[in-house]
Amino acid sequence: MWKYVKKVLIGKPLKTNNTGSQSLNIFKALALLSSDALSSVAYGTEMITTALLAGGAAALWLQLPIAGLVLILLVAIALSYVMIIRAYPSGGGAYAVASQNWGHWIGLVAGGSLLVDYMLTVAVSAASATDAISSAIPEIHNFSLLISIAIVILLMLMNLRGLRESANFLMVPVYFFVAAMIVMLLIGFVRLGLGQIAYHAPTLAEKISPTMTIGFLLFMKAFSSGSSSLTGVEAISNSVPNFNKPKERNASKTLLILVFILGFFFGSITFFSYYLGIVPNGQTTVMAQIADAIFGGTGIAFYVFQLATALILTVAANTGFSAFPMLAYNMANDKFMPHLFKDKGDRLGYSNGIVSLSIGAIALLLVFDGKVEALIPLYAVGVFVPFTLSQSGMIIHWWRERGSFWIFKTLINFIGALISLVLVVSMFTLHFSGVWPYLIIMPLLLRLFHGVHSHYVSIAKQLKLTPAKARVHRHDYDGAMVIVFMGNVTRVTISAMDYARSIGDEVIGMHVSFDTDIKRERKTAKEFEKYFPGIRYVDIHSSYRSVIVPAREFIDSMSKQATKRNWSLTVMVPQFVPKHWWQNAMHNQTAFRLRNAFVSRDDITISSYYYHLRD
Structure with a gap:
């Protein structure tokens, strides 16, 4: 039954040599890895304007220079990640760069930040999509949390079906949104050129009004809020192995295409927000107000655009599903995460990473009750900490390499690292109430990573054959003792005893009896003697209904005897x-x-004998 359900939900297993068929071309990779970044266009400008409103409506003109700074940061980050893709083609992104240039501890900070951030990506996207749906259908508002969780589960199942199927599905909403945005912006610029859109931005006098109180902290708060539009840009550098060959070249092209589209959309939306004098009102989004103004009302074009926006918000979570498993794979390769994250599933995807991401995202939704505004600050910190570490790490990389144009490359990374660092500091000073959990989560993750790594190092040290320890202690036993734990004499007992006699020089049937039914215990002893004449039968009495304690005492005594006789002992x-x-x-x-009680013993071997029932 389970196999049938799994086949329906996930699909038929793929052969290992079909891995190449799951690689992505640029067109599909852009759909798979850009949804998070593109969806941020829907709220990036709004977050800037919302923050600026604290200084009055006249302060909204500052969204233009802030958008300019965001675009500069976007270009710096894009160029940096193109360099990272070429320098570290195995994937890993910020984690790989920080680990190799700053050291493992700093690399783990970058990796841990991104792992949590990808969970937040899924949680934020699912919650945002639910908000969009419940805004259109208010009756389902009370079920918002359940709908968010359902979206996460659906995306998980889709990604478990494999990269190509995920990309095929995502091409529709992603390119539908891209097309809708291009159409809206083109219409907007044409109408602007024809003088059909009125100018509603603040006048020069309003901009310099003495009543306007704009401080540096407010400016930085708006800048840090708007920089959330850059989330998801790093995902491509984590997923280089998923591309068609030449992987680095295709990944770089995909990243540059994404950055061009994202920059054009974000810059244009911010411009129209300023030009039209859009003010966030808590009821209609900035994007919706711009679409309303450009399309000349809430007609068919407006609703088609809103549908495209809702769809991109719904599938934005998929960037996390693409990048998290690859990052977890790289960290598992370095023995900082369990090796199960290196295993590929039936559809050649890293299924354990996909499922773990889903569980983490659902946990975040439950903890924060599906509130987007509570998740966003932590979400932004999880992005800009790795940005800072990766770009500063690339400065060290270029200093060591000193290849062609290394000074120019260093300058680009320095600009990106500096702006990212300023944003991180701003987030902790201006949004501390929303980001303080990071200071608790990260030390816990670092402790976890260290514990996993120490475990694997210890295991390898104990198991590895080295020249210094080429002579491994080997034991030549003179015989084998097998103790078969048994209840009543049944087909299971008979089958197990027959097998035990085939491998043991001495076989003992061990039975634990209670005070409840003495006649039954005597009957069991007689039946054993009937079926296994000549085989030792031991009836251990337990007055306290415990099986483990009396069994352990008997096995301890048998272990001592086996050791004296140089025999192996199997239970x-x-x-x-x-x-x-x-x-x-x-x-x-x-x-x-019973197995758990003796599994830690090194003087005995625990063996399970399975008897399969037919009906």
Whole structure:
């Protein structure tokens, strides 16, 4: 049943040699990896104007210089990540750069920040999409959290089907939004040139009005808020291995195309917001007000554009589903995350990363009750900390390499690192109430990464054969003792005992009896003697209904005897396996508890014997 459901939801398993078929061309990669960045256009300008309103409506003219700074930062980040893609083609992005240039601890800060940020990407996008849906259908507002979780689950299932299928699905909403934006902006500029759109921006006198109180902190708050439009740009550098060959070249082209589109959209939207004198009102978004003004009312074109915006917000979460598994893979490769993140699923995607991301995003939605405004500040910090570390790391990289144009490249990274650092400081000083969890989450993640790494290093040290330890201690046993744990004499017991006799020189049937039914215990002993004459049967009495304690005492004594005789000791735990998985819950878990009780012992071997039921 489960296999059928899995096949329907995820699809047929793909062969390992079909990995190439899951690689992406530029057209599909742009759809798969750009949704987060493009969706930020829908709220980036609004976040700037909302922050500036604290200084009065006349302060809204500052959105133009702020947008200019954001675009400068975008160009610096884009050029930096193109360099990162070429210098670190195996993926990993900020994590790889920071690790190799700053050291593992700083790299883990970048990697941990991005892992959490991708979870936040999914959570924020799902919550934003739900807000858009509930705005259109107010009746479902009370179910917003459940709808957000459902969106995450649907995206998880889609991504478990593989990269190409995800890209095929995402091409529709992503390119629909791109087309809708281009059409709206072209109409806007044409109408502007024809004088059909009135100028409503503040006059020069209003801009310099003495009643306008604009301070540096307000400017920086608006700048840091608007810089959220840059989230998702780094995802391509984390996903280089997913591209068609030549991977670095295709990834670089995709990034530059994304940056051009994002820059054009963000700059144009901010310009129209200023020119039209748009003021956030809490009911209609800035994007909707601009569309209303350009299309000349809320006609068909307006609603088509709103549909495109809602769709891009819905699928924006997919950038996290594309980048998180690759980053987790790279960190697992370095032994800072469990190796299960290196395993590919049936559809050749890193399924464990996809599922873990979904669980993390759902947890964030539950903790923050699906409130977008509560998630955004933490979301921004998770982006700009890695930005700062990666770009400053590239400065070190160029200093070491000193190849062609290294001074120019260093300058670009320096500008990007400086602006990113200013933004990080601004976030912690101006939005501390929203970002303080970062100061708790990051130390916990670093401790987790260190614990995982220490575990793997310790295991490798103990298991690896080195020249210095080429002579491994090997034990030649003189015999084998097998203790079979048994309840009543059943088909399971008989089958297990037959197998035990085939591998053991001495076989013992061990039974733990209680005070509840003495006649039944005697019957069990007689049945054992009937079926296994000559085999030792041990009935251990337990007055306190415990199986583990008396069994441990007997096994301890047998272990000592086996050691004296230079014999191996195996404790076999028979267990029947029901035909249907759900039937396991209806049977006691004695076998499971017995295995757990002795699994840490190095003087005995725990063996399970499974008897499969047919009905």
